[in-house]
Amino acid sequence: MTANRPTIPALIALAIVTTPARAQAPTPTPSPAPAARTAPFPEAEAHRPTPIPDRIIRTIADDPARTIAVTWRTDASVAVGLMQVAPAEAGPRFVEKAKAFEAKTQPLASNLGLAHYHSAVARGLEPSTRYVYRVGDGVDWSEWFQVRTASDRAEPFTFLYFGDAQNDLKSMWSRVIRKAFADAPDAAFLVHAGDLVNRGASDALWGEWFGAGAWINGMLPSVPSPGNHEYERPRLPDGKADPDARSVFTPHWRAQFALPENGPPGLEETAYFFDYQGVRVVSLNSSEGQREQAEWLDRVLADNPQRWTVVTFHHPIYSPAKNRDNPELRGLWQPVFDRRKVDLVLQGHDHTYARTGLRAYENVPEGATARDNPDATAGTVYVVSVAGPKMYVLDPEPWMTRSGEDVQLYQVIAIDGGVLRYEARTALGETYDAFELHKQPDGRPNRLVDRVPDTPEIRRPAPKAASAD
Numbered sequence: 428m429t430a431n432r433p434t435i436p437a438l439i440a441l442a443i444v445t446t447p448a449r450a451q452a453p454t455p456t457p458s459p460a461p462a463a464r465t466a467p468f469p470e471a472e473a474h475r476p477t478p479i480p481d482r483i484i485r486t487i488a489d490d491p492a493r494t495i496a497v498t499w500r501t502d503a504s505v506a507v508g509l510m511q512v513a514p515a516e517a518g519p520r521f522v523e524k525a526k527a528f529e530a531k532t533q534p535l536a537s538n539l540g541l542a543h544y545h546s547a548v549a550r551g552l553e554p555s556t557r558y559v560y561r562v563g564d565g566v567d568w569s570e571w572f573q574v575r576t577a578s579d580r581a582e583p584f585t586f587l588y589f590g591d592a593q594n595d596l597k598s599m600w601s602r603v604i605r606k607a608f609a610d611a612p613d614a615a616f617l618v619h620a621g622d623l624v625n626r627g628a629s630d631a632l633w634g635e636w637f638g639a640g641a642w643i644n645g646m647l648p649s650v651p652s653p654g655n656h657e658y659e660r661p662r663l664p665d666g667k668a669d670p671d672a673r674s675v676f677t678p679h680w681r682a683q684f685a686l687p688e689n690g691p692p693g694l695e696e697t698a699y700f701f702d703y704q705g706v707r708v709v710s711l712n713s714s715e716g717q718r719e720q721a722e723w724l725d726r727v728l729a730d731n732p733q734r735w736t737v738v739t740f741h742h743p744i745y746s747p748a749k750n751r752d753n754p755e756l757r758g759l760w761q762p763v764f765d766r767r768k769v770d771l772v773l774q775g776h777d778h779t780y781a782r783t784g785l786r787a788y789e790n791v792p793e794g795a796t797a798r799d800n801p802d803a804t805a806g807t808v809y810v811v812s813v814a815g816p817k818m819y820v821l822d823p824e825p826w827m828t829r830s831g832e833d834v835q836l837y838q839v840i841a842i843d844g845g846v847l848r849y850e851a852r853t854a855l856g857e858t859y860d861a862f863e864l865h866k867q868p869d870g871r872p873n874r875l876v877d878r879v880p881d882t883p884e885i886r887r888p889a890p891k892a893a894s895a896d
Contacts, residue, residue: 474634476502476542480562480569482637483645487616487701488546488685491577491648492554496685497562498546505564508532508545515557515573530562535682537630538662544682554579572645577615581705581734583843584615587647588739590775590812590836591622592636593656599816599835601639603854607837608643610856614839615703617647620775620812621654621713621741627677628659651684652710653697654741654775691716691723700727706842707733711740713756721759728767734866735842738764739773743811747781747830749822761788765805770847770864770873772809773838778819780831780851782860783809785875806872808864812836812851820887828877829860831885850878859885 480499488496497510508530513521530547545562552558555578559571577584587607592600608614624632637644657677660668681696690698690712697712698720709727711720728736744757744764764772765787785806814837821832835854840847845866851859861878 470631471539474539474631476500476540478502478505478564479567480545482634482683483562483569483572483642484637484640484683485572485574485645485648486685487648487650487703488548488687489550489701491616491701491703492579493550493552493576495549495552495558495560495574495576496546496648497548497560497645498544498683498685499562499569500683501543501545501564503534503541503543505543505545505567506532507564508543508547508562509565510547510549510560510562511568512549512552512558512560515559521559525559533682535678537679538628539630542630546685548685552576555582569645570642572642574646578704581844583841584704585611585613585839585841586616586618587611587614588618588620588773588810588812588838588840589814590620590780591654591778591817592619592639592815593622593625593654594815594817596624596632596635596639596815600636600814603814603835603837604640604643606854606856607839607852608647610837610852611839614647617643617649618708618739618773619649619651620739620773621652622656622775623651623654625656626659627657627679628662630679633679633683649684650708650710650739651680651686652740653680653712653714655714658714686710691719694720698723702733704842705733706735706737707731709736709738711738711760713740713742717756717759721763724760725763725767728763728769731767734845735771735847736767736769737771737773737840738769741774742776743774743809744772745781745783745786745809745811745824745826746777747779747811747821747824747827748777748819751777757788761807764788764807768805768870768872769807771840771849772807774809774811775813777811778813778817779811779821780813780829780834780836780859781811781821781824781827782829782851782862783826784828784877785872786826806875808849808862808875810838810849810851812838818887828862829879829884831859833887834859834885847873853885 482500486496510528511525513525528547528549530545532545557575559573561569561571658674660672660674663669686696687699688695694716700709746752787805818833836851839850847864850861853859858880863876865874
């Protein structure tokens with residue numbers, strides 16, 4: 428015989444009767460609402476260095492097939508910097524085989540305070556080899572970065588090129604460098620054609636520049652050229668630039684970039700060259716010493732065993748913006764480019780996009796191109812681009828094969844044997860311009876093959892007409 432089970436209502440009633448009453452909790456006193464913030468977080472706090480390495484950046488200081496060069500920042504409590512390097516392995520035991528390289532340490536007193544910068548170059552490495560490295564002081568370390576040395580022979584590779592980053596680095600340039608990396612994660616290096624920041628003496632702006640690239644900077648070597656905004660007049664007590672003072676080059680540059688010191692005397696690490704898998708890459712400083720660099724460049728390219736030559740600097744040979752032509756620079760440097768058969772020149776400064784066909788020297792922007800002249804013995808493609816959000820008005824000229832304004836861009840450039848492939852992409856990753864250069868026999872100029880997409884050029888909207896009312 429089965430006992431009668433209580434019904435659900437009966438159980439609920441029983442629970443109400445048998446459950447002891449809980450003590451009434453006191454009503455909490457509401458906390459006052461926090462005051463609304465009225466000022467941004469102080470720059471000195473936002474960019475304060477610590478003993479833990481930050482602003483880690485890989486550069487090319489010597490033979491890229493046998494060295495790895497890295498610079499990083501700490502606070503002044505770190506007196507000795509170390510870089511550990513080991514051949515990369517599938518598992519974690521590479522740590523046991525790491526070799527230490529001591530860094531050169533230098534203090535830098537910026538507008539936000541004192542920091543130590545450490546530069547180390549690992550030498551004696553093997554070409555075409557994956558390595559891992561980390562930096563620190565033996566107590567606090569960075570993460571391990573996995574990188575690869577270059578080949579010591581001519582082999583295909585890709586690199587990225589950026590025009591001016593300069594403004595709104597954290598908020599608006601960051602998406603460009605990150606999209607570029609997403610498109611070309613195995614790029615050999617990153618070319619920055621000047622005006623990396625808007626004020627070369629501002630430590631906070633350099634902090635934003637490093638933050639935008641973040642760990643990409645530690646993986647892919649940077650190839651920076653100085654722009655005019657890396658020079659700055661000293662500041663008066665009221666914060667304004669001293670109009671009577673001469674612009675000086677930012678001390679951040681040599682502290683934070685380990686670059687080749689093979690340029691003209693006095694321009695070390697601002698004018699330099701290196702060879703990479705069949706390409707000679709030359710970075711020039713267009714802000715000073717232009718005549719000395721022309722003579723130096725002529726010597727560097729007269730003894731050039733590489734098949735391709737790429738030159739990068741800031742101020743354009745052919746300017747796409749109004750009232751910004753550079754005839755003196757063109758007269759000094761372009762004849763050298765012609766004589767030494769430079770293939771490609773990558774520039775910034777004018778905050779627009781413009782690209783030429785094959786051009787030889789004339790001291791006016793208009794004129795015939797090498798492609799128009801079957802007897803020409805030289806012909807170089809010149810590009811001006813912009814990666815950051817600062818934009819100028821384009822001044823259309825007949826020499827422009829493709830141009831644009833109000834468009835943030837990055838460029839993916841691939842070299843494979845006798846063919847160079849160039850593609851400019853918008854911040855959305857869409858192709859904006861493209862061409863190929865094909866090497867020709869007997870020293871004749873390259874054959875240019877345009878691959879311009881069938882899309883309209885981007886132009887700034889015309890201002891609205893004033894109302895008649």
